[in-house]
Amino acid sequence: MLLRATAASGIAATGVGMGTRPAAAIELECVRSGEFFTEEGAFTARDVTIESFDGTAIAGTVYEPDAAGPHPAVLTTHGWGMNRAFLRCTAAMYADNGYVVLAYDSRGYGDSGGEVQVNGPKEVSDAQALIDWLADHDAVIADGDDPRIGMDGGSYGGGIQLLTAARDDRVDAIVPRIAWNDLVASGAPNGAIKSGWLTMLVGLGTVSSRLTGDVGESIDSDLQGWYAEAMANNAMPEAVIDYFAERSPTRYLEDLEAPALVISGWTDTLFPPSEAVANYREIDDSGVESRLVMYGGGHNADELDVDDDQHEYVNRAALDWMDRHVRGAETDVVPEVSLWDEQSDTWRTFDAVDESVDRETVSLSALDGATSTVRHSSFRPDETATYELDADEVRIRGAPELSLTIEAHDAPLICFASLHHVEGRSDGEQIDDQVTGFRLEETGTHRLELDLEPLLRELPRGDALELRIEASDPFYLDEHGSATVQNDESTLTLPIAEGSL
Structure with a gap:
């Protein structure tokens, strides 16, 4: 029997049509x-x-x-x-x-x-x-x-x-x-459109649908207009939200x-x-x-x-x-x-996703002072808010939670939270390539409760877990501006399966 059929049922396989x-x-x-x-x-x-x-x-x-x-x-x-x-x-x-x-x-x-x-x-x-x-x-x-x-x-x-x-x-x-x-949350998590994926999927879907080039007869023609509107505004149109919600x-x-x-x-x-x-x-x-x-x-x-x-x-x-x-x-x-x-x-x-998991909460102020700056600019160096937690043979299993108070000085501004595994003097590996985006639509102070992506990660003694909040990501369209994280009002909660921090 065949047991190595592609795990995703055809993501990597190639081939042509078959007769008998x-x-x-x-x-x-x-x-x-x-x-x-x-x-x-x-x-x-x-x-x-x-x-x-x-x-x-x-x-x-x-x-x-x-x-x-x-x-x-x-x-x-x-x-x-x-x-x-x-x-x-x-x-x-x-x-x-x-x-x-x-x-x-x-x-x-x-x-x-x-x-x-x-x-x-x-x-x-x-x-x-x-x-x-x-x-x-x-x-x-x-x-x-x-x-x-x-x-x-x-x-x-x-x-x-x-x-x-x-x-x-x-x-x-x-x-x-x-x-x-x-489909709304996965395409635009917390309002931040995955523009890289969106471009790839709309382009691939249009070209591959019988390779006719006649969009109106192959792929829903509304998608092209919605895509153009989404890219122009860097936000998901209301009609798309309704369309994706139905699916x-x-x-x-x-x-x-x-x-x-x-x-x-x-x-x-x-x-x-x-x-x-x-x-x-x-x-x-x-x-x-x-x-x-x-x-x-x-x-x-x-x-x-x-x-x-x-x-x-x-x-x-x-x-x-x-x-x-x-x-x-x-x-x-x-x-x-x-x-x-x-x-x-x-x-x-x-027996369960959260089997034998304890949740431990750390204040961001204990890691990087009272405030931290996040910035993406064409004229000044970018700034990333970085928070490093020393590990002691700890295993994380589940979805970390980020409770965040952040003041946007420019809007709209899209920010990104990610976790990195730092070994020794390394810059750190972004765990599983995952990032959680969020869009700040207006200036002023925002209070956010964010579930980061689930993970399974062991941090040996001497390694560190690093939380990064920044204002740019290669798979998203960036907005220029800055924000201040109020660290004394922000926390990171980790699902600890083995060990302690």
Whole structure:
């Protein structure tokens, strides 16, 4: 069986569309892209075209086990700007393990018709139409119009699972990978637009949607106008907030009934760890069985360096999850929370995110006096507020909290808080490449309560943890100006799992 299907279901894989092809041909392609199979299993892949609810043609590839059926099914689609060819290794993994898999081009991408609507109501209805098709497919186990089905996919293909399963209770289990919880919060945290990611995604989405160049017939034309407005004002337009809110699972998760295996990456800077933790917690709080797995990749170049151990753990978890909740087998599943520890090169498992965690609060005035200056200017040197805490064999696990009183002298001003691991005389490593942005819309004093990104980090004796607050970041459009942090009214609270400060 294939266990090293890309952890994000197609982030790093490449390929072209396929006609009817035996498992051996797909195996060769997966080996070339760094994937592997065992000798077990046999299946065949063939292309299909399925008419959606509104007559739009949705292109797919069906992977069917050669063994006699019927079989349980898996529905999967790709990441933003991609197509179903990127899913061949993940689809083959499931087919090799006895599942009928329907991998499809999302509306407006690849060979599918229609206009890209950013996983809006039309994309959800497309997924429901494909579930209908699988229910009528002889090779799939079904009770009338209710097939035995799970969903798996990454990024754009992760978001559609949460949205579809919340609307359609025929979905028996989901495995959303590197997906979002709140598209507004992940795209513009605390009002600070991720302009670098926004530019990349709008450009990629427009160009890759059938490569026609005819924006009006490929991707929602409103996105281009909203993008121009957002970049001009360095702020998210109200219409975009409404549009993205409608596409945010957090609005609908109370209706979700499908058990969810939430998978995400520590170094994901588009949909950061907080988005995965929010999905996991909201699903768990509603009484639906859920698990959280955090590995060492995500929307980041680090995805290309994710090792075999992580891939195998993640994909074995996905297969076991489907076997238990879709096939109905008595399988073991991963612990409640599985966290990849990069420093020790191993998995750590817990019964809860905050298991055996104490919270310790430090006043910023104890670290850098009464006030600190933050500045970004074309005419004067930039200034960063820096706070260094000496460590004593401490392990941090969870989301630090920054309670901040800051006076903006210029507005608007965008500031950024980040944590760094300082070893000896080094400048410090920005932990997991994560930063928390916040926009100060007006001059004057602001009181902010900020949740920084969750992390897992051990600080040996002699090392230090450094908090930095600055007014520029490479992935954001900077605003020029300065602000003063009132350190005596500001604190940093850390989730301490082992040791003390």
